[in-house]
Structures are given as structure tokens and as C-alpha cells.
Amino acid sequence: MGRLVLLLLLAFLMPGLAIPVPPALKALSNLHLSTSFTSRPSVVMKYSIHYIEQKGFMWDVAEELKAMLVFAEHRYYGQSLPFGADSFRDSRHLNFLTSEQALADFAELIKHLKRTIPGAENQPVIALGGSYGGMLAAWFRMKYPHIVVGALAASAPIWQFEDIVPCGVFMKIVTTDFKRSGPNCSESIQSSWDAINRLTRNGTGMDWLSEALHLCTPLKNAQDVQHLKDWISETWVNLAMVDYPYESNFLQPLPAWPIKVVCQYLKNPNLSDKKLLQNIFQALNVYYNYSGQARCLNMSETSTSSLGSLGWSYQACTEIVMPFCTNGIDDMFEPQPWDLKTFSDECFKQWGVKPRPSWITSMYGGKNISSHTNIIFSNGDLDPWSGGGVTKNITNTLVAIIIPEGAHHLDLRANSAFDPMTVLLARSLEVKYMKQWIRDFYASPRKKH
Amino acid sequence: MGRLVLLLLLAFLMPGLAIPVPPALKALSNLHLSTSFTSRPSVVMKYSIHYIEQKGFMWDVAEELKAMLVFAEHRYYGQSLPFGADSFRDSRHLNFLTSEQALADFAELIKHLKRTIPGAENQPVIALGGSYGGMLAAWFRMKYPHIVVGALAASAPIWQFEDIVPCGVFMKIVTTDFKRSGPNCSESIQSSWDAINRLTRNGTGMDWLSEALHLCTPLKNAQDVQHLKDWISETWVNLAMVDYPYESNFLQPLPAWPIKVVCQYLKNPNLSDKKLLQNIFQALNVYYNYSGQARCLNMSETSTSSLGSLGWSYQACTEIVMPFCTNGIDDMFEPQPWDLKTFSDECFKQWGVKPRPSWITSMYGGKNISSHTNIIFSNGDLDPWSGGGVTKNITNTLVAIIIPEGAHHLDLRANSAFDPMTVLLARSLEVKYMKQWIRDFYASPRKKH
Numbered sequence: 001m002g003r004l005v006l007l008l009l010l011a012f013l014m015p016g017l018a019i020p021v022p023p024a025l026k027a028l029s030n031l032h033l034s035t036s037f038t039s040r041p042s043v044v045m046k047y048s049i050h051y052i053e054q055k056g057f058m059w060d061v062a063e064e065l066k067a068m069l070v071f072a073e074h075r076y077y078g079q080s081l082p083f084g085a086d087s088f089r090d091s092r093h094l095n096f097l098t099s100e101q102a103l104a105d106f107a108e109l110i111k112h113l114k115r116t117i118p119g120a121e122n123q124p125v126i127a128l129g130g131s132y133g134g135m136l137a138a139w140f141r142m143k144y145p146h147i148v149v150g151a152l153a154a155s156a157p158i159w160q161f162e163d164i165v166p167c168g169v170f171m172k173i174v175t176t177d178f179k180r181s182g183p184n185c186s187e188s189i190q191s192s193w194d195a196i197n198r199l200t201r202n203g204t205g206m207d208w209l210s211e212a213l214h215l216c217t218p219l220k221n222a223q224d225v226q227h228l229k230d231w232i233s234e235t236w237v238n239l240a241m242v243d244y245p246y247e248s249n250f251l252q253p254l255p256a257w258p259i260k261v262v263c264q265y266l267k268n269p270n271l272s273d274k275k276l277l278q279n280i281f282q283a284l285n286v287y288y289n290y291s292g293q294a295r296c297l298n299m300s301e302t303s304t305s306s307l308g309s310l311g312w313s314y315q316a317c318t319e320i321v322m323p324f325c326t327n328g329i330d331d332m333f334e335p336q337p338w339d340l341k342t343f344s345d346e347c348f349k350q351w352g353v354k355p356r357p358s359w360i361t362s363m364y365g366g367k368n369i370s371s372h373t374n375i376i377f378s379n380g381d382l383d384p385w386s387g388g389g390v391t392k393n394i395t396n397t398l399v400a401i402i403i404p405e406g407a408h409h410l411d412l413r414a415n416s417a418f419d420p421m422t423v424l425l426a427r428s429l430e431v432k433y434m435k436q437w438i439r440d441f442y443a444s445p446r447k448k449h
Numbered sequence: 450m451g452r453l454v455l456l457l458l459l460a461f462l463m464p465g466l467a468i469p470v471p472p473a474l475k476a477l478s479n480l481h482l483s484t485s486f487t488s489r490p491s492v493v494m495k496y497s498i499h500y501i502e503q504k505g506f507m508w509d510v511a512e513e514l515k516a517m518l519v520f521a522e523h524r525y526y527g528q529s530l531p532f533g534a535d536s537f538r539d540s541r542h543l544n545f546l547t548s549e550q551a552l553a554d555f556a557e558l559i560k561h562l563k564r565t566i567p568g569a570e571n572q573p574v575i576a577l578g579g580s581y582g583g584m585l586a587a588w589f590r591m592k593y594p595h596i597v598v599g600a601l602a603a604s605a606p607i608w609q610f611e612d613i614v615p616c617g618v619f620m621k622i623v624t625t626d627f628k629r630s631g632p633n634c635s636e637s638i639q640s641s642w643d644a645i646n647r648l649t650r651n652g653t654g655m656d657w658l659s660e661a662l663h664l665c666t667p668l669k670n671a672q673d674v675q676h677l678k679d680w681i682s683e684t685w686v687n688l689a690m691v692d693y694p695y696e697s698n699f700l701q702p703l704p705a706w707p708i709k710v711v712c713q714y715l716k717n718p719n720l721s722d723k724k725l726l727q728n729i730f731q732a733l734n735v736y737y738n739y740s741g742q743a744r745c746l747n748m749s750e751t752s753t754s755s756l757g758s759l760g761w762s763y764q765a766c767t768e769i770v771m772p773f774c775t776n777g778i779d780d781m782f783e784p785q786p787w788d789l790k791t792f793s794d795e796c797f798k799q800w801g802v803k804p805r806p807s808w809i810t811s812m813y814g815g816k817n818i819s820s821h822t823n824i825i826f827s828n829g830d831l832d833p834w835s836g837g838g839v840t841k842n843i844t845n846t847l848v849a850i851i852i853p854e855g856a857h858h859l860d861l862r863a864n865s866a867f868d869p870m871t872v873l874l875a876r877s878l879e880v881k882y883m884k885q886w887i888r889d890f891y892a893s894p895r896k897k898h
Contacts, residue, residue, distance in 0.1 A: 100549070104811070104812070107811045107812070108811060111807070111811055143592055144814075145814070145820040145821070146813075146814030146815070146817035146818060146820070147811075147814075358560070362553070362556045362557060362560055362596075363553070363556070364595075365593075365594070365595030365596075366595070368595035368596075369595060370893070371594040371595070371822060372594070373820060444819070
């Protein structure tokens with residue numbers, strides 16, 4: 001058997017509707033972190049291995065590098081439930097859901113694969129991942145450089161913690177996406193919040209709006225109205241994440257450049273409240289009803305598939321504490337400060353745990369990561385998560401790749417005729433770095449352990 | 450405030466009589482891993498800090514580098530008991546006793562110190578440790594390079610795991626120490642085992658031997674005899690660890706070059722069994738009664754102070770699984786293979802846990818550590834732990850320092866007029882490397898997180 005490279009893909013299916021925080025905070029605390037693999041999650045549990053039938057950049061890389069491709073499912077996601085149906089019962093059962101434990105799983109998995117797959121023993125391994133999976137890929141290289149020769153961390157917001165980046169950067173990027181996708185688009189959305197507030201002052205207005213937006217469940221009180229605004233906000237966020245140059249089906253079936261399509265309905269912010277909201281419905285309909293199958297819009301969901309929201313909610317309440325905020329000036333949303341106290345109280349109510357906002361920085365170094373090597377951080381300028389990502393080279397082996405026309409980990413998606421040149425360049429650069437890591441691996445003396 | 454360097458000393462007090470493994474295995478599984486700080490352990494728990502009044506190399510380094518010196522006590526040792534008196538009750542309470550958790554404690558401690566000590570925030574930190582503390586120092590730099598600029602790992606047997614080094618190397622070095630300390634010394638010890646076996650075939654012989662060795666508790670059966678041999682073996686091991694060039698009081702009050710003193714009683718291996726054992730008593734007496742205070746020799750202890758044996762026994766039964774063996778050919782002991790199965794069964798009996806012999810290698814890389822930087826591994830040729838240590842440079846920033854006349858972390862001990870030149874050189878080289886790390890730290894752009 002010739003040279004074989006293991007590519008470890010940290011495929012993570014990040015969350016949808018998660019922790020029941022107060023409605024006002026909800027839209028911001030439930031932001032999606034996702035990968036493009038939502039169809040059938042692969043399963044690796046107790047060393048059994050399953051495959052999925054879907055293709056992306058990884059398959060091309062694997063072919064190019066003559067590599068074996070392994071999808072490792074994160075514990076507590078998909079079918080990797082350590083206590084079966086009891087896994088999410090209480091904090092005692094959830095105690096083992098940490099990024100550190102997940103990384104250790106990958107280390108053990110790779111050791112196992114090397115031991116059991118003929119010819120694999122002395123081969124280099126590369127970690128790849130997008131979104132939270134990208135963070136894990138980067139952290140895995142940082143903590144286990146003896147196990148992987150390098151990592152591709154696509155759209156990995158490893159700096160979306162504490163005050164490393166401003167908490168408003170995420171929603172600012174969402175807003176920019178709408179601004180550039182059509183004249184008056186972000187202004188129309190900005191105007192819509194007050195329009196909703198005015199329209200829903202009484203029951204008649206609520207009824208009218210429920211009807212106009214084709215809501216499956218009519219609005220009944222102020223809490224429902226807040227929920228509506230959170231749900232609409234989350235919709236704009238999701239659109240920013242999946243603003244791909246071709247039809248896609250990641251969080252929802254969508255047209256190419258979906259924000260452009262949405263913005264065609266949002267050209268005039270100075271309409272009457274009712275007219276404006278009718279346009280907002282048309283815009284929402286692009287996201288929720290591109291397939292034309294929806295009879296009504298369901299506020300209880302923002303994506304078609306469950307992306308492990310329960311596990312993510314717990315992780316957000318322990319380690320993965322990402323501060324988000326809006327101010328209504330730099331962004332098109334209603335102002336909402338980051339409120340750790342309220343967030344923490346809600347976490348305690350739901351899970352009996354309190355978040356440790358500085359843990360990830362203690363663990364993984366925050367901005368002080370320059371002593372590590374061989375990590376590619378790729379980010380798309382359209383992706384709101386790029387705000388917490390590494391977008392400048394740190395050293396000549398900790399490199400940043402920017403995809404100006406890219407949304408959330410576009411580079412990990414399958415090749416398409418509609419791909420912008422910048423993502424093609426990004427992919428070829430990524431492969432170039434990986435080949436370099438492999439060359440370095442073979443050039444250096446290797447040890448058994 | 451000018452430049453200030455934090456020196457983090459991972460002071461570990463490693464174990465004496467630990468897990469009740471079958472007598473035959475006992476001598477080997479209870480090998481000491483210790484630092485020179487046994488008097489009053491420092492305490493850091495819930496951020497309270499205490500100091501100890503004892504001086505070693507660290508004080509000189511701290512003065513030289515104008516550094517603050519911090520002793521961090523390992524959780525579950527000394528007074529750092531997370532569940533107070535219940536800490537060792539069962540595996541549920543012991544669940545948090547891992548090297549990973551201890552390293553995370555140090556990370557949090559350093560962050561806390563930097564936050565709270567005026568002037569400390571932007572200062573470099575160096576980790577120092579000996580023995581298990583040396584392993585932790587090295588591992589800390591590997592896993593938290595954003596927190597410490599480098600580590601001095603003195604007498605740190607990071608390769609005494611799995612089959613990275615031969616399991617017999619430890620006892621072979623012990624034997625070599627006795628061989629070089631006097632003619633026929635190791636041969637006399639080698640002969641003593643059969644002499645004991647022959648003498649203790651019956652009750653009269655056991656009585657005679659108990660008397661001859663001044664045992665506090667007379668031998669009664671074969672099990673006692675095995676215990677006696679294990680205890681004697683452990684005594685020789687301890688002497689090898691503390692074979693310092695001056696009077697010392699580490700595991701026991703001892704003369705300078707104690708093995709030389711011991712070997713003065715062991716010059717003839719061909720004596721009658723009784724004569725030989727009378728000489729063995731004289732030799733043991735050097736170790737157990739240098740102060741002249743002991744009325745009888747107590748087989749239930751091999752060192753004057755408790756070195757956290759309970760915690761160590763648990764760690765040896767989970768992560769820190771170090772294979773030891775003897776063959777009676779390359780060493781002066783009765784042959785005893787490494788038997789993981791029996792060891793594991795005994796662990797399960799005592800703690801309800803089973804060891805994971807490959808965990809440390811998975812976690813910390815075994816021999817594949819070349820991607821890390823700024824670690825000094827110092828080892829003394831007399832120290833049996835050097836067999837599992839890093840004794841050759843790995844890269845130009847992962848360096849090995851050998852002290853030919855050094856026992857267990859001699860370099861960390863206070864300066865003495867009797868210090869061999871080689872340890873003086875080692876210490877000055879260590880300081881030189883530390884200064885380089887500090888210079889590099891100040892030369893590179895620093896980030897807040």
C-alpha cells in the first residue's frame with residue numbers, strides 16, 4: 001500500500017432553537033453554527049463506523065491526496081449518545097459533553113483507526129471542519145499536534161468569545177449582507193421592527209399581522225410578538241449564513257444568492273406599516289417557502305432539520321459562551337446588549353449549570369496562539385461568523401484565507417459552476433498547504449508513539 | 450513596576466506505599482516519584498495562597514530573573530482536597546483527579562494571578578517541576594503554550610509509559626548505581642534474595658531473620674517474606690533516587706553518597722546466608738537509621754513523610770500507568786515481568802476503576818512531541834527515572850540536559866559546596882534557556898487574550 005493520508009472531518013451539526021432564554025435574548029443566543037452535512041449524520045460510536053452519501057470539498061481533497069476520509073461524529077450529537085435516551089436528562093448525564101472530551105474522542109478514534117486499518121499506521125492525518133467543527137479542527141491541531149499534521153478550520157469563530165471581538169460584529173455583518181444585496185433592503189428591515197410594534201398594540205392588529213404573515217399560530221400577546229421578532233431576526237441571520245451563489249438546501253431549500261431575492265421585496269422602507277409587513281412576508285416566504293409547499297409559516301422552527309439543538313444549548317451554557325449584541329446603529333436590528341447575568345440565570349434554570357465565559361480562552365489561548373503551526377483558517381466575507389474568525393495570517397504556518405464572496409464555509413461545499421473564482425482559489429490554496437504538511441511529515445523522522 | 454517573570458513551580462509530592470497490589474508486584478508498582486519539597490506543602494485552593502520556607506534552585510532562578518515564585522499544589526494532594534475528607538472515598542469523588550484537570554487548574558491559577566497581582570498581567574510565566582511535577586511542567590507547556598513561555602522538566606519520566614522504553618530500564622539503572630558504588634555491592638544484593646528464601650523456609654529461620662533485621666513486626670508467613678523482599682527492593686530504589694553528593698533529608702535523613710556508605714557493608718556476596726543478611730541489615734540501617742533514633746525497622750514505610758500516596762495510587766490506576774519489570778540478569782532483583790492484567794484487577798478491587806495504559810501517550814504524544822517548543826528536560830544519570838526521560842535533544846528548543854553525577858532532580862535542589870560541576874553547568878544552562886524564552890517573549894508582539 002502506498003502513501004495514504006487520513007483526513008479526519010469533524011462534521012458538526014450545530015444548533016437551531018436552543019435554550020429558552022428570555023425572548024429578547026433569544027434571537028441572538030440561538031445563532032446557527034452549522035456544517036453542510038445535515039442529511040444523514042455519520043456515526044462513530046464505540047468504534048463502529050458508518051458512511052454518508054453526500055459530497056463536498058473533502059471528497060475532492062481526499063481524491064487529490066489519495067486519502068481516506070473519516071467523518072467523526074461529536075459525542076452527544078446524532079447517534080453518539082453516551083447514555084442513550086437519558087443523555088440529556090440532567091447535568092450529571094451531560095457532564096461529559098465538552099469540547100475537550102470530544103477532542104480526546106478524536107484522538108482515540110485516530111489511534112484506533114491507525115491500529116486497525118492495514119497500511120494506516122504511519123500515515124499522516126489532517127483534521128478538517130467547518131463552523132464549530134472548524135473550531136474543533138483548529139483546537140485539535142493545537143492540543144494534539146502529535147496526532148494531526150495540520151488542520152483546515154473553515155468558518156471557525158474561535159475568537160467569538162469574551163471581548164476578543166466586539167459583540168456587535170456578527171449582526172453588523174448580517175446587516176452588511178442585506179445592504180449590499182439591494183437598495184434600501186437593510187433599511188426596510190430596520191423599519192419593520194417599529195412597524196410590528198405599532199401594528200401589534202392591540203388584538204385587531206395582531207390578528208391582521210398573523211394573517212398577513214401567514215403564521216400557523218396567531219399572535220396572542222406581547223410575548224408572542226417578541227417571539228415573532230426574534231424569529232424574523234434569526235431568519236435574516238440564517239440567510240446571511242447561507243447566502244450561496246447557487247441553489248442550495250442547507251438550512252432550507254433556497255435560490256441562488258437568496259438575500260438578493262429577498263431584497264427584491266424590500267426596496268422601500270417608507271411604506272405604510274401594513275404594506276411594509278406585507279413585503280416582509282414575501283421576503284420571509286423566500287426562506288420558508290421556496291419549495292412552495294408551506295401552507296403557513298411556523299415560528300417554532302427556522303431550519304428544516306434538527307441540528308442537535310439540545311446538545312448545543314448545553315454547550316452554550318457551559319463552555320461555548322459567545323457574546324452577541326446589537327445597537328440598532330451599526331446594524332438593522334432592535335438594540336439588545338449582551339447580558340451575561342440573564343443568560344447565566346436561564347442556563348441555570350434549564351440545565352442546573354452556569355456558564356464559564358472565559359474557559360475557552362483559558363483552554364485554547366484566545367489570540368495567543370502563535371506558537372502553534374499548520375492551521376488554515378478560512379472565512380467568507382459574507383459569513384457573519386467571519387467576525388469572530390481568524391482573518392489575518394498569524395505566522396507563516398497559521399494562515400488565513402479570505403473568500404470575499406463566500407458565506408458560511410462555502411469552501412467545504414461541493415464544486416459548482418457558479419462558484420466565484422475566490423472560492424476556487426481558496427480551495428486550491430488549502431490543498432497546497434495540506435500537501436506541504438504531508439511533505440514535511442514524510443521529510444521528518446517519525447517515532448512510533 | 451519593571452519586568453516581572455512568574456515562575457510556576459509544579460511541586461509534586463509523589464507517593465510512597467500505594468495500591469495494595471499482590472506482594473510480588475508491589476515493589477515495582479510503588480516506585481517513588483517525588484520532588485524535594487516534602488516539608489510543608491504549599492497550598493493553593495480556591496485561590497488562597499500559602500508559602501513554604503525552604504529553598505532550592507527555584508529561589509536562585511527567581512532572584513536571577515527577578516521573578517515571582519508560585520508553588521501550585523496539585524488537586525487531591527496536600528490540603529487541596531476538593532471534597533475534604535471524602536475526596537478519596539470512591540471513584541465518584543476521585544473522578545476529578547486527572548493530570549488534565551490539574552493542568553487546567555494551573556491555567557486558571559495563572560490567569561487569576563495575572564488579573565489580581567499588580568504588574569503581573571503582561572509578564573511571561575515559566576513552569577518548573579521535578580518528577581511528576583516535571584512531567585506536568587512539560588505537559589503544561591505542550592497544552593498551554595499561550596500561558597507559559599517555556600518549561601523546565603527535571604527528572605520527568607514522560608516516556609515511562611507503554612513500551613516507549615523497556616520496562617526493565619528503571620531497575621537496571623538502580624543496579625548500575627550499586628555496581629559503581631562499591632565492589633561486589635550489587636552482587637551481594639543479588640545473592641540476598643535466595644539467602645532470604647532459604648532462611649525463611651521454616652519458623653525458626655523467620656524468627657532468626659526478624660531478629661537479625663531488627664524488624665518491628667516479626668515475619669510469620671510466606672506473604673510476610675514477600676513483603677520483606679519488596680520492602681528491601683524499594684529501599685534500594687529509594688537510595689538510587691536520593692544518591693546525592695551531600696547529607697540530605699528527602700525521603701530519609703541520609704549521609705552524602707548514601708549508596709557508597711551502604712556498599713561498605715556489602716563487599717562479599719559469597720558469605721553464609723546469615724552473615725550476608727546481617728550485612729544487609731547494616732546496609733538497611735544506613736537508610737532507616739542514619740539518625741540513630743530507630744529502635745526497629747518498620748516494613749510498613751519507606752520514607753519519613755507521607756507523599757500523597759493515596760492520590761498517586763489512584764492516578765497509577767487510571768492514567769499514570771508505568772510498566773516496570775526485572776529479569777535478574779540486567780538487574781540485581783528477583784525476576785518479575787510486567788503484568789498489566791493483575792495490576793488492572795487490583796486497581797479494580799481497590800478503586801473500582803481500570804487503568805488506561807495508553808491514555809498518557811494519546812494525550813501527550815509519547816515520542817512525537819517535536820512540534821512543541823521551549824522545554825528543557827534535565828536528567829541525572831544516577832536517577833532510575835532517567836530511563837524514561839528525554840535524554841537527547843529533540844529539536845533546538847526541546848533540549849535535554851544530562852547530569853552524569855546527578856540523582857533525582859538534583860538540579861532543583863539548593864546549591865551546595867559538594868555539588869558536582871555537572872549540576873552547576875546544568876543549572877546555568879537552564880537559566881540561560883529561560884532568559885532566552887523571556888527575551889523572545891518581549892521581542893514578539895503580545896495579545897491581550
